[in-house]
Amino acid sequence: MTTQNLDTIARAMVAVGKGILAADESTGTIKKRLDAISVESTEESRRSYRDLLFSAAGAAEFISGVIMFDETIRQSSSDGTPFPELLNRQGILPGIKVDKSTKPLAGCPDEPITDGLDGLRERLAEYADLGARFTKWRGLLKIGDGMPSRTAIATNAHALARYAALSQEAGLVPIVEPEVLMEGPHTIDRCREAIEETLSVVFRELYLQRVRLEGMILKPSMVTAGSECPQQVTIAQAAEETVQTMRRHVPAAVPGITFLSGGQSEEVATEHLNAMNAVGPHPWQLSFSYGRALQQSALHAWRGKQENVQAAQAAYLHRARMNGLAQRGAYRPDLEKELAA
Numbered sequence: 001m002t003t004q005n006l007d008t009i010a011r012a013m014v015a016v017g018k019g020i021l022a023a024d025e026s027t028g029t030i031k032k033r034l035d036a037i038s039v040e041s042t043e044e045s046r047r048s049y050r051d052l053l054f055s056a057a058g059a060a061e062f063i064s065g066v067i068m069f070d071e072t073i074r075q076s077s078s079d080g081t082p083f084p085e086l087l088n089r090q091g092i093l094p095g096i097k098v099d100k101s102t103k104p105l106a107g108c109p110d111e112p113i114t115d116g117l118d119g120l121r122e123r124l125a126e127y128a129d130l131g132a133r134f135t136k137w138r139g140l141l142k143i144g145d146g147m148p149s150r151t152a153i154a155t156n157a158h159a160l161a162r163y164a165a166l167s168q169e170a171g172l173v174p175i176v177e178p179e180v181l182m183e184g185p186h187t188i189d190r191c192r193e194a195i196e197e198t199l200s201v202v203f204r205e206l207y208l209q210r211v212r213l214e215g216m217i218l219k220p221s222m223v224t225a226g227s228e229c230p231q232q233v234t235i236a237q238a239a240e241e242t243v244q245t246m247r248r249h250v251p252a253a254v255p256g257i258t259f260l261s262g263g264q265s266e267e268v269a270t271e272h273l274n275a276m277n278a279v280g281p282h283p284w285q286l287s288f289s290y291g292r293a294l295q296q297s298a299l300h301a302w303r304g305k306q307e308n309v310q311a312a313q314a315a316y317l318h319r320a321r322m323n324g325l326a327q328r329g330a331y332r333p334d335l336e337k338e339l340a341a
């Protein structure tokens with residue numbers, strides 16, 4: 001794999017009008033999502049749900065790639081087509097989450113550190129064989145009393161860069177995800193400080209570890225007030241502060257920034273992305289790599305019933321379309337009804 005191939009894949013992941021579906025919930029997280037619709041989490045229910053998303057006809061117009069979980073990349077559609085092939089046939093890039101979730105960080109027991117570097121080179125080679133073209137690793141930072149600590153930021157940034165370098169070595173585009181959690185009573189100023197500090201350390205580590213910026217994607221949190229902060233801010237303010245923060249800390253060589261939704265409602269996540277793109281042009285593409293904000297309506301439309309598959313696919317396609325418009329700065333809330341299936 002040449003560096004040119006990495007760059008080409010990275011650019012395709014942030015093609016204009018498209019973004020990424022994060023369907024890489026771990027077994028524990030997908031169980032929570034299925035519990036919410038009273039569906040038992042089994043290998044088969046998880047497969048059926050992902051099958052519904054991955055086989056939704058027309059998604060490729062708005063979805064450039066899908067991030068899968070280890071179990072999922074080995075599963076197949078109901079007609080026997082392996083999921084990576086199902087996605088490829090539609091022109092959607094198959095991706096894989098390669099971290100092994102978090103453990104408490106030694107010395108900072110209230111803060112998480114992401115596991116999964118041991119044996120990563122071998123696992124990456126296997127994922128490439130299974131058809132993956134890109135990967136994801138999520139570092140998690142909490143805002144609170146003395147948090148995120150310098151220790152947590154430095155340790156997570158180091159792991160993210162080690163992962164990204166190994167991923168590029170394997171010919172797979174890394175999505176570098178330093179998530180600063182939205183949960184908590186913190187103000188937008190605290191959030192911004194935490195994201196600024198984190199991004200500055202992450203890009204220093206990426207440089208030290210020789211990660212090719214043209215061949216990676218950044219997946220950050222947006223700058224917003226904490227979920228329990230009494231002083232909530234407008235969509236326009238969050239968008240403006242997020243854009244300014246990205247301009248300060250993300251080199252123009254990075255082809256794209258795909259935000260996570262982090263617990264924002266579907267429509268708020270779309271509005272934020274739109275507001276950021278409406279004040280472009282920017283040095284990079286600003287797009288989405290949403291989990292909950294692309295799946296919430298679809299999950300609730302499905303409720304585990306075969307007869308609801310079409311309605312669930314329509315709900316997913318609708319969100320994908322709305323976010324595709326937001327990627328171009330062309331979304332309006334009244335389109336929610338106008339373009340609903």
Ligand code: 13P
Nearest residue numbers: 022260261262290291292
């Ligand atoms: P959310 O958009 O639900 O935050 O999920 C994106 C993701 O991949 C988090 O790791």
